[in-house]
Amino acid sequence: MASNRSILSRRLVAAFLAPALALVAxxxxxxxFWVLYLGLTDQALTGVKAVMPSxxxxxxxxxxxxxxxxxxxxxxxxxxxxxxAWIGQALLGLVLALCLHELKxxxxxxxxxxxxxxxxxxxxVVAYLWIAFxxxxxxxxxxxxxxxxxxxxxxxxxxxxxxxxxxNTWRGTAFSLLLFAGAxxxxxxxYIESAKVMGAGAIRRFFEVILPQIRAILxxxxxxxxxxxxxxxxxxxxxxxxxxxxxxILPIYIWRTSFKYFKLGYxxxxxxxxxxxxxxxxxxxxxxxxxxxxx
Amino acid sequence: MPKLQRAVLAGFLALVSIWxxxxxxxxxxxxxxxxxxxxxxxxxxxxxNFSELMAAKTALAAFKNSLIISLGxxxxxxxxxxxxxxxxxxxxxYGKQGLLTLLLIFSSVVTGVAAMVPIYALCQKLxxxxxxxxxxxxxxxxxxxxxxxxxxxxxxxxxxxxxxAALVDGSAGLDxxxxxxxxxxxxxxxxxxxxxxxxxxxxxxxxxxxxxxxAKIPISVAIYQFFNEVGLPxxxxxxxxxLLYALPVLVIxxxxxxxxxxxxxxxxxx
Numbered sequence: 001m002a003s004n005r006s007i008l009s010r011r012l013v014a015a016f017l018a019p020a021l022a023l024v025a026x027x028x029x030x031x032x033f034w035v036l037y038l039g040l041t042d043q044a045l046t047g048v049k050a051v052m053p054s055x056x057x058x059x060x061x062x063x064x065x066x067x068x069x070x071x072x073x074x075x076x077x078x079x080x081x082x083x084x085a086w087i088g089q090a091l092l093g094l095v096l097a098l099c100l101h102e103l104k105x106x107x108x109x110x111x112x113x114x115x116x117x118x119x120x121x122x123x124x125v126v127a128y129l130w131i132a133f134x135x136x137x138x139x140x141x142x143x144x145x146x147x148x149x150x151x152x153x154x155x156x157x158x159x160x161x162x163x164x165x166x167x168n169t170w171r172g173t174a175f176s177l178l179l180f181a182g183a184x185x186x187x188x189x190x191y192i193e194s195a196k197v198m199g200a201g202a203i204r205r206f207f208e209v210i211l212p213q214i215r216a217i218l219x220x221x222x223x224x225x226x227x228x229x230x231x232x233x234x235x236x237x238x239x240x241x242x243x244x245x246x247x248x249i250l251p252i253y254i255w256r257t258s259f260k261y262f263k264l265g266y267x268x269x270x271x272x273x274x275x276x277x278x279x280x281x282x283x284x285x286x287x288x289x290x291x292x293x294x295x
Numbered sequence: 296m297p298k299l300q301r302a303v304l305a306g307f308l309a310l311v312s313i314w315x316x317x318x319x320x321x322x323x324x325x326x327x328x329x330x331x332x333x334x335x336x337x338x339x340x341x342x343x344n345f346s347e348l349m350a351a352k353t354a355l356a357a358f359k360n361s362l363i364i365s366l367g368x369x370x371x372x373x374x375x376x377x378x379x380x381x382x383x384x385x386x387x388x389y390g391k392q393g394l395l396t397l398l399l400i401f402s403s404v405v406t407g408v409a410a411m412v413p414i415y416a417l418c419q420k421l422x423x424x425x426x427x428x429x430x431x432x433x434x435x436x437x438x439x440x441x442x443x444x445x446x447x448x449x450x451x452x453x454x455x456x457x458x459x460a461a462l463v464d465g466s467a468g469l470d471x472x473x474x475x476x477x478x479x480x481x482x483x484x485x486x487x488x489x490x491x492x493x494x495x496x497x498x499x500x501x502x503x504x505x506x507x508x509x510a511k512i513p514i515s516v517a518i519y520q521f522f523n524e525v526g527l528p529x530x531x532x533x534x535x536x537x538l539l540y541a542l543p544v545l546v547i548x549x550x551x552x553x554x555x556x557x558x559x560x561x562x563x564x565x
Contacts, residue, residue: 007385007458012468016382020375020439024398027436031413032405038413050419096311099304107308113552114315120548122497124515125322125537128522131333132325133318138334140317170315231407233500237519251408258412259504268416271409278404285403286396 035275038268045262053265060269070270072245073253077230080165080249085229088169090222093176098206101184112177119174127237130167131156156239160247164235171234176221183217184210216292223288227281230274250274326538331531344531345539353509354536357517361540364430364513365496371435372442372491373484379439380446381476385455395444402440411504418505425507433505434495442487449483450476489551493544514540 008016039060043053064070096115100108118126133140136154146152155163187210195209211218233251235241241248241256248256254274258267325331326345329338348354383391414433415424423429461475477484499515506512512520518540521533 007455007462007471008382010386010388013382013386013388016378016472020379020443023371023375023432023436024401024439027414027417027433028401028405028440031410031417032401034417035409035413038416043416045415092311096308099308103301103304103308107305111308111312111315114312114319116548116552117319117545118315120493120544121319121322121541122499122515122544124499124518125541126318128518128533128537129318129321131522132321135333138332140320140335143334144317170318227403231409233408237499254408254412258408259415264412264416267412271412274407274409275404278406278409279400282400282404286400 032275035268035271038265039272041265041268042263043265043268045259045264047262050264056265060266061273063266064270064273069245069248069253073248073250076161076246076248077250079161080168080235081226081229083161083165084168084172085225086222088165089172089176089225089229090218092169093173093221094180094218096173096177097180097184098210100181108181112174112181115174115177118170119172123234124237126167126171127234130163130170130238134163157243160239160243164238164247164249167238168229168232168235172225172229176225179217179221180214183214187213216288219288220285220292223281223285227278227285230277230281321534322538322541325531325534328531328534331534333527333530344535347529347532348535348539351532353512353517354514354521354532356510357512357514358539360427360511361496361513361515363427364434364502365492367427367431368434368438368495369488369491371431372438373488375435376439376442376446376487377477377480377484378472380443381450381472381480383443383447384450385458395447398440399444402437406437408500411500415504424505425511427511430502430505433501434498438491438494442491445487445490446480446483449486450480453479489547493547496543 040055040057041053042049042056042060044050096111100111121129132138134142134155136142136152136157139155141155142152153159191209191213192205195205200208231251232249233255235247235249236252236255239247241252250270251274254267254270257263257270320335321333324335324337327340327342328336329341329343330336331344383395418424418429418433421429423432457475457479458471461471466474497515499519502513503516503519506516509520514536518533518536521529521536
């Protein structure tokens with residue numbers, strides 16, 4: 001557009017862009033590449049190896065792939081993502097959105113209000129809310145269960161992985177719920193009505209009418225929440241990764257090696273692996289977006 | 296729909312709502328309880344926990360630190376992002392779309408603990424460990440791509456006619472930006488500022504890794520320390536602290552949902 005060019009000269013465009021791009025380059029882009037280099041060294045947080053690290057080649061990576069703590073973290077992370085992001089947030093969000101769409105009543109404000117509240121309260125606060133909620137002796141959950149005649153359970157100790165999965169489902173379902181609720185609104189009611197007239201039951205209506213309409217949104221949602229859930233650090237506040245590493249997801253493992261045991265080089269190697277996983281999901285997201293635009 | 300089916304659905308929704316609400320109750324009951332514990336203890340409401348909090352020096356300092364970090368980052372993000380997004384909106388150059396895509400990829404990939412490892416090493420080299428400036432710069436860089444994206448979208452929808460008229464009047468450059476562009480961007484800037492503030496105010500990981508001295512920790516880290524070092528004996532104080540800490544976010548939430556409805560949050564977090 002010719003008229004636009006006259007508003008800002010090229011030099012002004014560059015000057016306006018410079019501060020933001022410089023900051024992003026130094027504190028976002030550079031670290032992403034530097035971590036690749038750090039991962040090839042034995043950089044430490046303190047001591048001699050903090051000042052003069054030496055080059056160790058791919059030793060950090062081969063060490064990661066022979067460290068059973070790394071495999072444990074990978075496995076725990078996988079179960080955590082499957083349980084809390086896919087089965088928890090996405091499936092529960094979808095079911096809730098469908099129910100709310102069917103009922104079309106005051107329920108919508110109640111359910112989404114409660115879910116959004118769980119989603120926006122600062123992570124430190126929700127973590128301690130759940131520590132209180134799950135406490136063995138006084139926690140509300142055990143009080144309710146005890147009233148029903150069940151035995152009291154030390155949830156965070158006996159079932160740490162299950163506890164952080166349920167917690168993270170509670171924490172994050174709002175996003176999927178809002179996304180799906182919005183997508184359902186865009187389906188013309190006549191589609192669903194005519195399927196009803198033709199005698200299609202709820203399950204057939206879902207698979208044949210609703211699902212094809214929201215497939216793109218479903219894919220976007222799954223990619224985003226998988227990316228986020230892989231990187232979430234909040235479970236650290238609930239269990240610290242324990243007991244005996246049963247809830248040590250990958251981010252907690254990275255924190256432990258890098259910042260607790262000060263092995264920044266090794267931590268960088270593992271971080272590189274996680275950042276590459278992130279990168280893969282970001283590319284998937286872009287592809288899905290592009291396909292949705294062309295579809 | 297048959298009555299029975301409706302009743303089953305409503306029952307399911309009621310159960311899920313209860314599940315969402317139960318863990319939250321503690322946050323609104325315990326700060327006013329005379330016998331605070333990890334359980335729910337209803338007593339005659341008291342403000343004792345809050346007065347205990349007011350006597351805790353670290354807690355008050357952390358409040359100030361949180362404000363410095365959040366408002367500082369919001370200021371950097373708003374100024375830098377408004378300039379950059381304006382330039383991006385009112386210019387055309389080769390690779391513009393690619394630049395935007397690249398920014399978004401980096402901001403979504405370089406995240407969490409994995410990003411904190413090289414960022415920590417970088418801050419160590421730049422002598423930015425244990426400094427507000429370091430935390431502010433890291434937060435700002437992380438949030439700038441999102442902010443630029445939102446603001447550019449906003450300015451794209453504002454016709455350039457005002458600026459062209461001002462140009463005829465002889466305004467140019469920064470003068471044009473301050474007199475014409477900033478006022479036009481007002482609502483967009485407000486959205487970005489609110490979004491940025493809520494995200495940074497709530498963040499735990501970045502200051503947890505980058506801040507070392509107790510005098511400089513923000514509230515998120517202070518609550519973590521109170522809980523892990525003092526624990527149950529001060530649970531009343533911790534609950535009051537948590538409520539006050541969550542309050543700005545809750546107020547913003549109420550205001551936004553009243554104004555735009557819940558759906559708006561879909562674009563707000565993440």
